[in-house]
Every structure is written in structure tokens, then in C-alpha cells.
Amino acid sequence: MRIGVPREVKNNENRVGLAAAAVHELVVRGHEVVVETRAGAGSRISDDDYRAAGASVLDTADEVWEQAEMIVKVKEPLPEEHHRLRAGQILFTYLHLAADAQLTEALLSSGVTSIAYETVQLPDRSLPLLAPMSMIAGRLAAQVGAYHLMSPLGGSGMLMGGVPGTGEANVLVIGGGVVGEQAALMAHGLHANVTVMDLDVARLGQIANMHHGGILTRYSTSLDLAEQIEQADVVVGSVLIPGKRAPKLVTDAMVASMKPGSVLVDVAIDQGGCFEHSRPTTHSDPTFTVHDTVYYCVANMPGSVPVTATSALNNATLPYILRIAGAGWQDALRADAALAKGLHTHAGRLTHAGTGEAHGLEVTEASQVIG
Template identity: 55%
Template structure:
């Protein structure tokens, strides 16, 4: 199979779909791999590193898309990338389609096969290709929140861990999944007061045991959520409904009731955000203020630590990339129900129920459409 690695073009996005080491594994398996020049330069993977791995370096993204059958990326394809897609292409990347009608329509029109990292599942019900970036984003949410709390950045001028005689910041985390757990680990390590809200008693028990009662766990009712958000210095939105738009749990009225200079880090922004006041931002201009509350809503948070993120992501995605290349797309999807769950758009059809429901567009079962591949 011919596999292409274009350079990411989203603002301040330095991750790359395949590292030289991952690309070499594909080459060893008999595949031809192409990379756009300087695709890995931002994280110290040179063109020569790729050449040494047996990869052909091309001068432009146009050439990569022209030569490739399967394209491996990190972030959702931008408009100019979507314009390059053809029906013979398979695109393996993050998409987050539920809140993005424009991208979804473009992918439908392209006729390409689009497999989303974020909806691939595993036998335990987890999301193995989303988990590594969720872990990074969870940890980063506390770093970003601590910075935003500084007075010079519009925050309440509160130190996360306080000092002897001065109470620490109160961090409220909505959602106890991978993002929430990793956020809690960082916040506890910095000495903050940490509260996690979730609707699963099993999750709350596990987190209570995990942190040996160094956090408070609260069952998430509307009243409990409002009470803790209003008293928080930092709120981390860590809610996830796989493939679906994030629920708007933090209302405009609730934001208006928060402390002036408090911070919301909405990690759910890729799926539309869990705050009604959330609007996607970039690393170039990451925050804005609504009703005195600082909002950090960067849609590619792990891109700020792109080398760590790329290597963590490749560790998770490489086995699936190899399966798709070695077996062929149809056979790989037919053999692995969990990989098939990653199929979001195929041959002009939406094959993910949550995306079709969110955008009110027709749905076609993935099992039906892969026979056309």
C-alpha cells in the first residue's frame, strides 16, 4: 500500500501522523511511505531521519495526496486538505465530526473512507486511540489553568497550591474519565483542593481509591455541579460522549455566577465544548474572557507538547495502521469490530450513528458500506 504523511497545517500544530520509527515498520512490511518535506521538523524529526527509515520525502502536500492511498494524520483535515481528497483515499486521523457540519459535508462529497481515531474502541469499552491524547490534555489542562489564574493573564491571582497559612486553589473537574483522572493527578501534585464530579458511582469509587481520599468525589447533579462551579477557582471540562457533541453542562448563567478571574479549561472543545460560552481557540491566542471568567478552549491542546504527544499517539495507532495496510482496508475493518467503530464517513455515507444524530443527516451501517470498498 502507498501511505502518505502530510505536514499538519492547523495553527501551531507540530505533531506528525507517523514518526520515522513507525514509518520504518510500514516499510519493513513492504509498503511505500511518502512524507511531505519538513513534516516532522517542529519536533526534531528531519527529512533525513525519514529517508534513513526508507521513506520518500516529497516537496508538497499535493504530491503526498496524489501518490497515497492511505493518509495518516493527527488533526482533522483542513479545508484545503479536504479539497485534495478523492474516493480512493482512506484517511486515518482525528475528525471530531459531531459539532462540525462543514467538515462532515466536505468528507461526504469527497467519497473518501474516513476512519476516526476518537471512535475506535477496544474490548473493555475504552477508546485506545483517544486515551493517550486525553491523558496529555488532562495533564495540560492544569498547567494551562494555573497559568491563566495568574493576574497578568486575567486570572484571580491565585497560586494553585497556596502557601502555609493561605488556602490553595479549588479545582473542579467535571468528568472522571481519562482526562479527568490525569487532570486530578496534576492538580493534586500541585497541592490544589480537588473535586471531581461524575455520574458513575464506579468511577467515583475508583478515583477515591486511586487518590487515597486526597480528592473529593461528588455525584453530578445539576445542583451539585452549580454549587462547585460557582465556588471554583479553576473548572476543567472533561466530559466525553464518544463521537457525540459534548453536553452543555456549564450554562451562561452559571458562568456569570462564577468568581471574577476564575478559569474554565474546556477540554471537551473538540466535541463542541461543555460550556455554553466555549468557543474554540488556538495556541496563538488561547484565552478570552466572558463575564470576568477566563476561558481556555484550545482545540488541539496536546499540540503544545507535540513531541511527547506524537510518540504517545504513534504507540497507540501503529498496530491499527499496520493492520489497515497489511490486510487492506475492507479486510481490516471486517476482521476487527473495534476498528470498524472508527469508520465515520465512507463513500459518501455517514457510518457513525452519533455523528448522524448530532448533524441530523442520514445514517448507513458500517457493515453495509464496507462491502463497496
């Protein structure tokens, strides 16, 4: 199979779909790889690195999209890329379609076969291709929360961990999944007072036990959530329902009760965000204010640490890329029920229930498409 790797065009997205080591693994198995020039520059991978791994380096994105049977990306195609989508081609990347009606329509009208990293799901309900980026985003959430507490950035002027004789910041993490646990772990490491809220009591118990009581846990009700938000200096939103829009858990009234200069970091923004006022922001313009609080809603947080993120992403995606390239997408999905959950569109048909629910579209069972 011929696999194409275009350069990412999202604001400050410096990750790349395939690192040179992944290209080499594909080439030694008899596949061809075409890479757009400077696609890996943000991740410190040069064109010569790709050539040494066996890839062909092409001058334009149009050439890559035209020649490739499968496109491997990091982020969803932006509107300026939609015209390149075509029937008979496989697109393997993060999509987050429940929050993007325009892209959903573009995928359906093009006829492309799209498989989303974030909904590949193992029998234990874990998300193997989302997990590494969730770990990074969670750790970054604590860092950016601490950073934006600084008064020149609109924050309250509090040092997250304080120093002896002063107070520490109260950090509230909503959602105890991979993102939430990593955010809590990082904030705890910065000596903040950390509370994690979730509806899953068993998961709260795991977090409490793993961290020997150093991270507090609370069952999430709307009343308790409102009380915790009023006391918080930093709130991290990390609620995830795979393939569906995130629920709006933090209301305008809750935010209005917060201390001036508090910071809200919405890691769920790819799925629409879990705060009422959330809207996507970029690394070049990452924040906005609501009721004297600072909102950070960057939709590609791991893109700010691309050397780490590209490596971590490839570690997770490469086995699946090899299966699709080796067997073809239909046989690969037939043989792997987890991978089959990633299928979203094929030949103008939508195959993911969460996306259909979000946009009011008819859904075809994936099994009917896979055969």
C-alpha cells in the same frame, strides 16, 4: 500500500502522523511511505530521519495526497485541505465530525473512506487511540489552569497550590474519564483542593480509592454542579460521549456566579465544548473572557507538547495502521470490531450514528459498507 504523511496545518499543530520509527516498521513490511518536507520538524524529526527510515520526502502536500493510498494525519483536514480528499483513498486521523458539519459534508462529497481515531472502541468501551492524547490533554489542563490564574493573564492572582499560611485553589473537574482523572491527578500534585464530578458512582469510587481520598468526588446533579462551580477557582470540562457532541453542562448563570479571575478549561471543545460560551481557540490566541472569567478552549492542546504527543500517539495508532496497510481497510475492519467503530464515511455514505444525529443526516450501517 503507499502511505502519505502531510504536514499539519492547524494553528501551532506540531505533531505528525508518523514518526520515523513508525515509518521504518511500515517499510520493513514492504509498504511505501511518502512524507511532506518538514512534516516532522515540530516534533524534532528531520527529513533526513525519514529518509534513513526508508521514506520518500516530497516537496508539497499536493504530491503526498495525490500519491498516497492512505493518508495518516493527526488533526482533521481543514477547509484549505478539503479539495485534496478523493474517492478510493483512506483517511486515518482524528475527525470529531459531530462538531464539524463542513468537514462532514466534504468527506461525504469527496467519497473518501474516513476512519476516526477517536471512535475506535474496545469491548470494554475504552478508546485506545484517544486515550494517550486524553492523558496529555488532562495533565495540560491543570497546568494551563494554574498558569492562567496569574493576574497578568486575567486570572485572580492565586497560586494554585498556595504556600504555608495561605489558601489553595479549588479545582473542579467535570467528568471522571481519562482526561478528568489526569487533570485531577496533576492539580492534586500541585497541591490544589480537587473535586471530580461524574454520573458514574463506580468510577468516582475508583478515583477516590486510587488516590486514597486525596481527590474528592461528587455525584453530578445540576444543583451540586452549580454550587461547586461557584466555589471553584479552576473548572476543567472533560465530558465525553464518544462520537457525539458534548453536552452543555456549565450554563451562563453558573459562570456569572464565579469569582472574578476564575479559569475555565474546556477539553471537550473538539466535540463542541461542555460550557455554554465555549468556542474553539488556538495556541496563538488561547483565551477569551466571559463574566470576568478566563476561558481556555484550545482545540489541539497536545500539539503544544509534540515530542511527547507524537511518540504517544504513534505507540497507539501504529498497530492499527499496520493492519489496514497489510490487509486493506475492509478486511482489517471485518477482522477487528473495535477498528470498525472508527469508520465514518465511505463512497459518499455516512456510517456513524453520532455524526448523523448531530447533523440530521441519513446513516448507513457500517456492516453494510464493510461487507
